[in-house]
Amino acid sequence: MTDTPPTATGTGAPKRLFIKTYGCQMNVYDSERMADVLRPLGYAPTEAVEDADFVILNTCHIREKAAEKVYSELGKLRQLKEAKDGGLTIAVAGCVAQAEGEEIMRRQPAVDLVVGPQAYHQLPELLTRTARARGERIGADFAPVDKFDALPAARTVEGVTAFLTVQEGCDKFCTFCVVPYTRGAEWSRPVAAVLAEARDLAARGVREITLLGQNVNAYNGEGPDGAPSSLARLAAALAEIPGLDRIRYTTSHPNDFSDDLIAAHRDLPQLMPYLHLPVQSGSDRILRLMNRKHGRQTYFDLIDRIREARPDLALSSDFIVGFPGETDRDFEDTLDLVRRVGYASAFSFLYSPRPGTPAATMAAPVPDEVARTRLHALQALLTEQQVAFNAAQAGQVLPVLFEKRGRHGRQAIGRSPFLQSVHVDDADHLIGEIVEVEIVSGQQNSLTGRLPATAADGPPPPLEQRATASRAVGATPA
């Protein structure tokens, strides 16, 4: 317990940092980077909130429930702070901080500082200032360039997979969505900066990176020649980095899917054949009201073209159910789209009106009960497809990147190219390796595999980039 607020000297006993992360992968990345920024000040991460000297809630504003969670969590933290006689600094970061920073300060006086998603590199400075005057709020002027320049070059990573933010912000203004307001305009990091970070990750043993952006396929960071580079060109440059064997990216927008990115799925074995391509609705009328700027046929055509380039491509999507004005007929169109595409997995959400977005004041809100019934029907269909997709892997041989130990004995857990979790017995000596695995069965949320006789013991076999024998077929053809 301490009465002295944290200082920026980095001396004395290690101070403990607890970060709770809500929302999307970009927040996961940001939380890791906040820990990196605070490490030189003597902060070491702790898993136990009661031990913490500094707690950061990295928040999400996307749906009402996500945003409201923050306030109940802050209530608990206030009690902890009181129990510690004030010896706890509380910060709110992320998209709620950006959207309603003042309200946070007003509703919960125990909060010491509020820092938006583009300003967290200033945490060290903020902490010293907070030592003098409580109640600091740093919103963002949406200049991620300063943030990335200020972050430490070296990252602390655990394990063999990592997220890497390459693009932030959104110019699309879908009528339901807060992201353009919380993350600002689309902005891409320069190619050189991304490559430097990726090389550092590879040197630390990372084998798979997931490139992140709210509209990652709109990436247009400055290339070595000073001209904007596409995501496809960035991926090709990343594929040259020794040890970096798998590249993924999320989230893509159908309207930003360029021909060179489609070609990259054919030409770059490192690009994994699994794509998150949210469509939100299968109804042209609702897509228009959502301002998605494309119709269902465009989406079908795009998927056909990507599958032509990469026939084993598996897809996932996000869906919103109960958007204002959605009729039974519109919802039927969504079910029809799902049947036609065939998803390996997908997320579906009840529409949540967000303050300040155009949809929040649209006519004909869907009654809650109707929306819930639709959501259950959609989820039943998506689950059915996921189960079928996983079951269809039985009998295949898939390259699996082993990431961690499982619960039983020498079991290890890894990922298939399609992001499925694969459980294999007696494989813990292979963690960090990509190994061909015979899939025995597929359940709803994971696959069970076994090692071929040659890999079962002894040194790991040589790297396999892409198993030609592993071409799996989606549950439902397009």
Ligand code: SAH
């Ligand atoms: N940039 C991505 C999505 C970011 S938000 C894209 O364009 O698809 C992640 C998901 O949250 C969205 O795909 C959408 O399905 C969901 N979402 C966003 N706003 C929402 C709202 N107001 N109510 C319910 N779901 C929402």
Ligand code: SF4
């Ligand atoms: Fe939100 Fe639409 Fe931008 Fe995605 S594309 S972040 S859903 S506004």
Ligand code: F3S
């Ligand atoms: Fe949530 Fe912000 Fe991500 S609103 S989904 S944390 S960009």
